[in-house]
Amino acid sequence: MINITLPDGSRKPFDDYPTGLDVAKSISEGLARDCVAMEIDGSLLDLNRAIKNDAAVRLITTRDDEALDIMRHSAAHVMAMAVLNLYPDARLTIGPVVEDGFYYDIDMEPLSEEAFAGIEAEMKRIVKAKMPIERREVSKAEALAFYKDEPYKTEMISDLADGTISFYQQGNFTDLCRGPHVPHTGFVRSFKLMRVSGAYWRADQSKAQLQRIYGTAFFDKKKLKAYLKFLEEAKKRNHRKIGAAMDLFSFHDDAPGMPFFHPKGMDVWNALLDFWRDAHREAGYVETKTPIILQRGLWEKSGHWENYRENMYTTEVDDQAYAIKPMNCPGGMLLYSTRPHSYRELPIRAAEIGLVHRHELSGVLNGLFRVRAFHQDDAHLFMMPDQIQAEIIDLLRLEERVYSKFGLGFHLELSTRPEKSIGTDEQWELATSGLRSALDAYGKEYRINEGDGAFYGPKIDLHIKDALGRTWQCGTIQLDMSLPERFDLTYVGADNEKHRPIMLHRTVFGSIERFLGILIEHFEGKFPLWLAPVQAVLLPINDDLVPFAREVATTMTDAGLRVEVDDRTESLNRKIREAQLAKTPLILTCGAKEQAAGTVSVRTLDGTVRYGIPLARFIEQTTAHVAERRLNLDLFNE
Structure with a gap:
């Protein structure tokens, strides 16, 4: 007799x-038709x-949060099967779920998006067949024998510990995978490459x-359509x-x-940093x-050489190894150590807008969002x-005040100790509990992100939400005792003895370049007036009024505003249209009436x-x- 306990406490x-x-x-x-997987004692299973x-069982339906990732994982298998059916010489590697979808890395001839229609048609055939997706467990030796002609799968299996290895099969397609998966391919209802x-x-x-x-992939066409519409909106806001x-x-x-900022970009940059400094x-x-640039010994001392070396640019000067700071x-740390400190000085809050360099693979570079040189606040x-x-x-509270200035909400995550870390268990426990108690006292809901802390300490991450509902991790607070x-x-304490200070690392914008990219897309280039690169453009309606427009521009510039005069011999309507396309917040028309009355039309x-x-009131x-x-x-x- 097996007893199953359901979430409502009933037993079957x-x-x-x-x-x-x-x-x-x-x-x-009806429930059975809608189920995609189950959770037993906290583990998701087919x-x-x-x-x-005897077990506590929660049935996962298409309406549960976990269901979408499970189905998308199965969609990756459907896509891989379709590719193999069309390109038999292709060799599969891995096909994980990622945010908003999935991918599969495949060793095959270069593929263009023109091939997607054929692959999608084959995927539809596989989905329509509702092929059962079945799990099979084999030994490591059996797995290696099965994939003897597949170099990538062989390499992956060889890296696994000895023991049971799972395969998943649908029709004549088999793939190495941990699972879980949906019961059959028919659950992959609405998809797009x-x-x-x-x-x-x-x-x-x-x-x-x-x-x-x-x-x-989604469970219904409406959600896929809404997602594609969202992508179109995001495309219009592309910061690049x-x-x-x-x-x-x-x-x-x-x-x-490595981005190059133009004069107008520097106007936005400086306005942003003026606000940050205030x-x-x-x-x-x-x-x-x-x-x-600092000597290698410093990076060894800090732990970066051991834990972050692959992302650092290095050089050698006078037979001495250096690294450009990431x-x-x-x-x-060196700044703090330049002189003795008393407990009376603490806390010391030292901020730096530092230019850092990190080596990123060329394939992941993405405008201002992913760069190799950036400024970190x-x-x-x-x-x-x-x-x-x-x-x-x-x-x-500081981060909240800063983000609210841009209309950005945020949620909080507490990230705990990763596998690769420095410091003692006691230090990590004290640091983690310190962050947790502060979050509890702050009083806002937060999530736990297990194992995603920095190598030197746990952290609180702030994920901002933009106008499209996308989230971006920007601010971070990291407690470091290492x-x-x-x-x-x-520092010298009240007892006149030396004590070790506790240190917090933190950012608000994070990468200033990335934050600027987020703001461009959040506002669709229509910055608040204080942040706009050109706050006002003056449009004289004819050549005779150009001197008046320039006089007004000088007065506005002297008042601290960023102003341009469009004195081209174009029509007024065209100038207005181009100023709107340039996202200029204020477009001032300078005509004879305005000149006579000392006014502007805005x-x-x-x-x-x-x-x-009246010009004076406007300014x-x-x-x-x-x-x-x-x-x-x-x-x-x-």
Whole structure:
């Protein structure tokens, strides 16, 4: 007799070993048709697995959060089967689920998106057949024998520990996989192949380049249609296209992955950093600056050489090894160590906008989102143990104030110790509990992200949400007790003895380049007035009014506004249209009436027009709006 306990606490007895499908059918046939998998004692398993012991079982239906990833994993297998049916010489590697879909890396001839229609047609045939997806367990030796002619699968199996290995089969297609999967291919109802790119086997440039085919899948057509519509909206907001159109930044082959900021891009950059500096000054920070290149010994001491070496650029000068800094932390440690410190000084809040370089594979570079050179708005906070909670709460409030200025919400995650780490168990436990207690006191909901902390300490990550509902991890707060020990940092306590400070690493924007890219897409280039590269453009309606427009521009510039005059011999309507395409917040028409009355007529991007505004009042209200860094352009509404 096997007893199954359901989530509502009810128990169902079975005379034989039931499968998850048997349990579902014992409740209703409709439930059974909608089930994709089951959860037993916290583990997700295939619905057709036999349950051989009394267990608590939760049935996973198409409406549960876990179901979509399970189905997308099966969709990757359907796609791989379709590719093999059409390209028999192809060799499979791995096909994981990723955010918003799945991909499969395949060793095959170069593929173009024109081939997608044929692959999708073959996938539809496989889906329509509703082929059962069945798990088979074999020994490692049997698995190696099965894949003796498949070099990638053989390599993967060889890396596994001895023991049972699982295969999944649908029709004549078999793949090495942990699972779980949906019961049959018919669950892969609505799918689309998205793009193809190159990827090196195991991210090693010395190994074979593969074809990485991306796809997505949903349980119904409406959700797929909504997702594709979302992608179209995201495409319109692509920061690379908007950045080029607005003349903000560019990339060049001579420095791959390293952005060049143009004058208008620097206007946005400086406005962003002016705000950052004001917010940090109010929060009690001092600003520091450390060198971009430091000796290898320093990186060995910090642990970066051992744990981060593959991402660092190195060089040799006078027979001495150096590394360009991928992080600002070691320089911050040296700054603290330059003189003795008293407990009366603590906490010390030292911020740095540091230029860092990290080696990224060319295939992952993505505009401002993934670069090799960027500025990180680090800060290192040194404190006594009893100051931890208050400092973290203050940090969270600072981040909240900063993000709200852009209309960005956020959620919190606590990331715990990864497999590869430095420091003692006691240090990690103290650091993790310190972050957890601060989050509890802060009072906002947070998630636990097991094993995703930094190698030197646990962290709180802040994931902001943009106008399209996408989330981006930007801010982070990391409690580190290892680096102060490695650098022998101390302060003199009230007992006149030396003590080890606790240190917090933290960022608000994270990578400033990436944050700017996020803002471009969040606002679709229509920045708040205080952040816009050109805040106003003046359009004289004829050549005779150009001097008047320039005079107004000078007055506005003297008041601290960023202004241009469009004195081209184009029609006024064309100038207005081009100013709108350039996302200029304020478009001022300068005509004879305005010149005579000392006024301006103002058009905003939402199409609102205000006529005959006295120039002095316009400048007063506009500069006040900019000084307050308001989010919405609500000028002249009284």
